Amino acid sequence: MNVNSTQPLEYSTEQNRLNILGFWIFLGCEIMLFATLFTSYFIYENRTGSGPAGAEIFEITPVLIETILLLTSSFTIGLAVNAMRLGRTKAMLGFLAVTLVLGAGFLSVEIYEFIHYYHVGATLQTSAFTGMLLTTLGTHGAHVAFGLFWGLFIFLQIKKQGLTPQTANKSFIFSLYWHFLDVMWIFIFSFIYLKGMM
Amino acid sequence: MEFFERFAIPHPSPMIYASMVAIALVTIAIAVGITYFKKWGYLWSEWLTTTDHKRIGIMYIISALLMLFRGGADAVMMRLQTAVPENAFLDAQHYNEVFTTHGVVMIIFMAMAFIIGLMNFVIPLQIGARDVAFPRLNALSFWLYFAGAMLFNISFVIGGSPDAGWTNYYPLANNEFSPSVGVNYYNWALQISGIGTLMTGINFIVTILKMRAPGMTLMKMPMFVWSGLITNVIIVFAFPVLTIALLMGTFDRQLGTFFFATTDGGMDMMWANLFWIWGHPEVYILILPAFGIYSQIISTFSERNLYGYKSMVASMVLISLLSFLVWLHHFFTMGQGALTNSIFSVTTMAIAVPTGIKIFNWLLTMWKGKIRFTTPMMYSIAFIPLFTIGGVTGVMLGIASADYQYHNTMFLVAHFHNVIIPGVVFAMIAGLIYWWPKMFGFMLNEKIGKWAFWFITVGFCFSFFPMYITGLDGQARRMYTYSESTGFGPLNMLSFFGAGLMAIGFAVLVYNIYYSFRKSPRNIGDDPWNGGRSLEWATHNPVPEYNFAVTPHVISSEALWDQKKRGHQIFRDKIEKIHMPNNTGWPIMVAGLFFVFGFSFIFNIWAGVILSAIAIFGFMGYRSFEKDDGRYISVEEIKETEDKFGGANK
Helix, strand or coil, rough: CCCCCCCHHHCCCCHHHHHHHHHHHHEEEEEHHHHHHHHHHHCCCCCCCCCCCCHCCCHHHHHHHHHHHHHHHHHHHHHHHHHHCCCCHHHHHHHHHHHHHHHHHHHHHHHHHHHHHHHHHCCCCCCCHHHHHHHHHHHHHHHHHHHHHHHHHHHHHHHHHHCCCHHHHHHHHHHHHHHHHHHHHHHHHHHHHHHHHH | CHHCCCCCCCCCHHHHHHHHHHHHHHHHHHHHHHCCCCCCCHHHHHHHHCCCCHHHHHHHHHHHHHHHHHHHHHHHHHHHHHCCCCCCCCCHHHHHHHHEEEEEEHHHHHHHHHHHHHHHHHHHHHHHCCCHHHHCHHHHHHHHHHHHCCCCCCCCCCCCCCCCCCCCCCCCCCCCCCCCCHHHHHHHHHHHHHHHHHHHHEEEEEEEHHHHHHCCCCCCCCCHHHHHHHHHHHHHHHHHHHHHHHHHHHHHHCCCCCCCCCCCCHHHHHHHHHHHHHHHHHHHHHHHHHHHHHHHHCCCCCCHHHHHHHHHHHHHHHHHHHHHHHHHHHHHCCCCCHHHHHHHHHHHCCCCCHHHHHHHHHHHHHCCCCCCHHHHHHHHHHHHHHHHHHHHEEEEEEHHHHHHHCCCCHHHHHHHHHHHHHHHHHHHHHHHHHHHHHCCCCCCCCCHHHHHHHHHHHHHHHHHHHHHHHHHHHHHHHCCCCHHHHHHHHHHHHHHHHHHHHHHHHHHHHHHHHHHHHHHHCCCCCCCCCCCCCHHHHHCCCCCCCCCCCCCCCCCCCHHHHHHHHHHCCCCCCCCCCECCCCCHHHHHHHHHHHHHHHHHHCHHHHHHHHHHHHHHHHHHHHHCCCCCCCCCHHHHHHHHHHHHCCCCC
């Protein structure tokens, strides 16, 4: 395999470069996916039927905690990639672990939030609005949950194989994914929660 | 026993029981045949686990042909049912199921598979690559498509077929009006094969952008590659919308949400909007590669460079943008108001402009060319006037006010078949015949091929032109019968006659494959059409697994033609060892798990859903630890293969 040592490890082979471009295009698909969800959400926003409206069920505290946790995790995955570029495997693994713990924290608070919605009578089966709210949040949450497993597997692989062009490539792509989820969360925070509470 | 009752067919008939028996017998016969000839090992190691883009392409095409006959049988049944007034061959429910499966099978499982098959086979060859960017992902795409297609096709013997039309409009498609599991099948079959298509889209964009031969700039790519690139960009942006729409439909039907309901805030028109935001780009996903194929064939058999290369590219880019801005013209009559209708009316008609540019470019390519009337060229020449008629009736339908008359009539049915059959199906057949020697190393018989062409083309005209007239007279589509006093009888009989001719044409096509397999000469050289212009004709027939012994160099958009006529040198390097991907069994296994997942979800078997989901993710996790760097084909091996074909590089 041709390894180009003038490039960062994650870009060092031809296949790695293809993988990264492919993943960027995949993120394009993901943007369309979330755009469809957001559009549907805006259309259903005021179609609450017999169920509650957003302002009646949103709680700022868990949402703020989730936001802080996820934004911080986006910062730490950036540090992890930075450590990887410096070739510091231990630091890289440390920051990756912190990222995953923060992600798990985010997910726990989100599960708490969903239980809260259930208790105040806002379920998938309440109205089109609550259904779409939970589908949009749930899709994001499912992405985070998938990311946790993905990150965990990358963690184990780096532990086993060290920083190779392959594992570096996987880590870098994972970081793109994680940043993307963060950006989506910023949209959710602004246009679902803040807009709903105004 | 209660568990098994859900698999019963809600609306059985002797025909369905007969097809159950037929399916069982054919399956057993195939299994026994493979065992008898001891081909399981060959099948598994050479085909089912392959990552070779050529073999995946061929498997796509074989599946597409099978689906063509499934959908074709549906079509003949519909024409037979409406051939005479008040026919009792099918009842209303069966007719609903037949037109629904006809539409879905033909669009999703036939046409999509056919274009993706041809793109798989041809694009890496035309850009001078060894394979696609992600060969294993490519295999997974195919097997997911195949799992979805099989899931859809078992619906009529297990649990009942979908019956709400291929557009699956709500509230008709909700639990109240479609109580069988049919629409669940629709949701999951499309979802699973849609994921496969999405991955194909990503795969081909990266392949085309990153893996072109040295010297092949974007504006030197053959037109089919350009059409493939733009098609895949549309796939990437359109299919996620379908993913969400199908998810919302599944939630409505199986988890009790109200997205497309008429109560509790739901809005049934949301489905129509989401469906067509995907659905309209989808028809351009089908037609653009067809345009690419025609561009190649017309240029080859007119012995002229494609006229207006840049305007061809620009018009395709324009079509791809406009394709996302016209979805509402599918439901002008549903009350959006005059302003909205007018805007979409204008965008719809605007598409005629770039399409017209392309038509003139093809005509000007033929102008003063040395035209050879080969079978692929016959299809291409027939395409131009027939497609233009379809396009013009499309503009008629695009006039919002007039659409109130045409909407939901046979006029519409005539229109879209008039663009899809001469547009897409002719291109698929023409492309298949054109590239057949590249796939199998022999030519299809031209004489029999032309018989098939005339049957299909004349049959098409007889089938669909009468529908324009009955449609304008008010015959509604999707009606299983009509009374004699309407006077629709004779023209419908004519349609049935045309459908019969088309069926004969396709049978002749299949016979041609059999005949040519037995009789055609095998020593046909690299360029059997004797006029190939792009890189795929610079390698052998059938193409060796590594495609090109040495990497080709490209100077112009007509790489091979200019080698022949202007002395450009395509092959300059020495043979070196070639890196190839290994075969792998995991794509077919993961797709099998997806099949189990979809099937369980359709019937609300939650244990199956959870177990197969865990298995899918477990599989992915386990595989991520696997290291597979592929393998190398040695120089000696390449030289041996090349010698067999009569020497490398020539």
